[in-house]
Amino acid sequence: MYNRIIRNDMVKSKAVTLTTMIFIAAAAMLVSLAAILAVNLSSALDTMMTKAKTPHFMQMHAGELDTERLQTFAKENSNVEEFQVVEFLNLEGSEITLGENTLAASVQDNGFSTQNKQFDYLLDLDGNIINAADGELYVPISYKQDNLAEVGDRAVIAGKEFIVAGFLRDSQMNSTLSASKRFLVSEGDYKELRSLGYIEYLIEFRLKDPSKIGAFETAYSTKGLNANGPTVTYSLFKMMNGISDGMMIGVILLVSGLVVAISFMCIRFTLLAKMEEDYREIGVMKAIGLRVSDIKKIYIAKYAVIATVGSILGFILSLFLKEKMLENIRLYMGQSDQSANAILLGIIGIILIFFSILIFVNNVLRGFRKISASEAIRFGTSQDRNRKAKRLTLSRNKLWNTNIFLGMKDVLSRKRLYITMLLVLVIASFIIMVPQNLYNTISSKSFIQYMGIGNYDLRIQTTGIDVKDVPKMVDALKLDSDVSSYAVLTTKSFQVKMDDGSEENLKVELGDHSIFPIAYTEGRAPEADNEIALSKINADELGKQVGDILTLVKDGEERSFTMIGIYSDITNGGKTAKAVFTDDDEATVIWTIIPVSLSDHSHVEQVVNEYTDAFPFAKVSDIEEFVTQTLGSIISAVEMGSYASIAIALVITILITSLFMNMLLAKDKYQVAVMKAFGFTNTDIQLQYITRSVFVSIIGIVIGTLLANTIGEKLAGLVISSFGASTFSFTVDPLDSYLFSPLMMIGATLFATVFTTWRTGKINISENIKE
């Protein structure tokens, strides 16, 4: 008997059943996809980093190398398993031509290496250790992604010809977030190139017990070994490698959460409507002595069928989609050996969804117990009316057109029903607003303040080695009429004394920070000699707050500083500090940055070219170019994401509104027939339905916008803070957020309502007026 009841019911309400099934399928697909991707990502990442034998500790160093002391340290430290110093030959981007493309505009530090002997291997796309022959060049995988090179291309490096023999995976520098990229050449070719660029060293260690990395770091810095450059550990390599795909998985999980919520809303709505429709029948069944659980079974069985079909459909879809989604992971990290487990986890995720649906249905059906048999049979409808809506009477309504009034009154007196539609619309407007605001924020010019960069036009960067030439550049800038202002910010390495007496390296940017101010999340910029400001990540790691005292050690001499401010910084791994005191020791300079603002911004390109030519050792970049290249992929991903979200949200709005209006119309046939009998036209009735849906959607948009600007901002801030930015607030484009988006939503609601309710004309009075 159940079979027949379920089948009839589904055939009768095809659209509703189908929509619910689609949402369940979408939810199942997304959850399964997220699970499959997560397992594959973590497995592929592990495989790559194991094969490549990524160092547990890597210290970049520019300048003289004290090999002897390093070797002694490696020998004496009991935790060191392997140790090597790798050369990284920096070449200007303009010296590198791949096929037709030059890397002149690249903001990456492009360098050349040979294959390592012991660990930190550069791998080919099959995961094998590459052995480059003379004349062969292996190119970082991200340049393949950017379509800058193809296998077989002719490459010219500093005048020497190469053939692009393949692409390489670099377990250290794969990510676009990593500022350096390694090319691989043969030992012979390397010797020839060696004199053409300047050399930085990668001091690398593999540890016996990688969990004791903290102690090792402290030991390294306490010894005062070469440390003129960034320090990176295994976990940071892992994070940088995984972050872009990880973020994608996060977004999929977030969206799947929303879709699950929408499926629940769909189910709740259809169930409530169905319960109201079947009120009398349920009463009768109760009256003749059927148990509540017997009646519930019929409804639960129906949703079990829908959920099963939806889940299976979603799983199959996820299997098809996973290939496409895994492309990026495969390209950057290679195959995972956990595909079977990934699929298993996907299935587990789907089963969880399946059961949560059944539990949810069961919960909604609790309302059955409240149905009184006598009331149901006598009135055929639930008797509890909303008290507040009662005061809203047609006779006292002076303001609204009768149809608009009736539409609003209906919403207010059946809140329980409309709240479901409202929630979906809230979610939909949230889905539109958050990515849109996020995109507006990160693409706005003021966003660079979260990167720890002030508002200027171009940026000249030199390494510690070229520090002697900085005054020449400053002289040139002084005389240049295009330049309106500039600052010289020198980053030096100091030891900071920890509370437990140990010492750690701290890179401090010295200079006048008032010329190009950045945003401080707490406190202010350092002004006096004994003041220092820390980036968010450093402040967290060192456990310092504004007002605390920080002790720096320089040549055995201790100096105390008052911590005066905390700022967001997403450059250089986010670990920086700012101070204004003078320190003339040129040897400790790691790099110098000269921000420049121009009197006429349109001259940027020309000025960049002039200074690139005049000071070939320095990296001169247009700040917008710098931001685009560092954040470009993220910005365009967020942009794509925000367009996709708009499309998804509008589709959801249209689907759900049509579904709800369809069901309402089916439920309200009798009421519609009554109104028609008393002379209301089809247009009148349509207007009432339009009022209902627009009324609900306006409330939904308002709530959704509020949520987007509060919870949504927090969520987005969470994502941004993982890069090192602290407090974050949306840059809202009022036109987009408060005009176009709401209009689009209302338009979608309107379209769906008009499209659905034109069939009020089909409601026959005589057939429907007899209850």
Added chain:
Amino acid sequence: MKKIIIGENIVKSFRKLNEEHNVLNGVSVEINKGEFVSLMGPSGSGKSTLMFALSGMDVVNSGRVIINGKDLATASENELSDIRRKTMGFVFQQPTMLKNLNILDNIILPSVRDNQKNKTEIVKKAKSIMKRVGITGLEDRDITEVSGGQLQRAGICRALMNNPEIIFGDEPTGSLNSQSSQEMMDLFSEINNNCTAVMLVTHDAKVAARTERILFMRDGEIISECRLPKFEAKDMDDRVEEVMVKMREIGI
């Protein structure tokens, strides 16, 4: 005598199990201004269908329905709505009220559609009609908070709001006890005395006996007609007897 409604050769059929069933087989009927008519017949004879056809709520398969000179076949949906709202009033067997409006709002509903501005007038009128039918004081009640008889009276109030030329009643006393039923019929008589035509569908001889022209239907046709003089309470038993005799005569 002015004819409000003219029905000519009305045929109405429904599909049932893939077969066309004629419910009305070419019925012709005329309703005059101020007439008090009832339609009698067994279940399934087509009484209600004829009423729905004559009021323009149902589209006929063939034949013509003319209301105040307007052929319904040429009327648009909106014109049909206008005709229903301005020319007619309806009272159904079950109280057809909108659930989320109170009694007063239900009553004024058809009037406020056209006349937003004079709401005070409309409410005043509604209250006076409510007083006339004896349901003063129920204005703010929910439709579930009054008795079936009171709800039917409210239905009559609503039907009267736009000063219709004719009121249709589809078994208006069908769900009422005999006391309420009689009071309801008193109301219809009173309405009819004010020159509003009334057409009732009923299978109750007592109800039909209150009217002045009785049309008997069977199998989708009007098979007989009976006219009675203006109603007076003292003649009630004789009138009922006359209707019963007629029914036996034609075998319904």
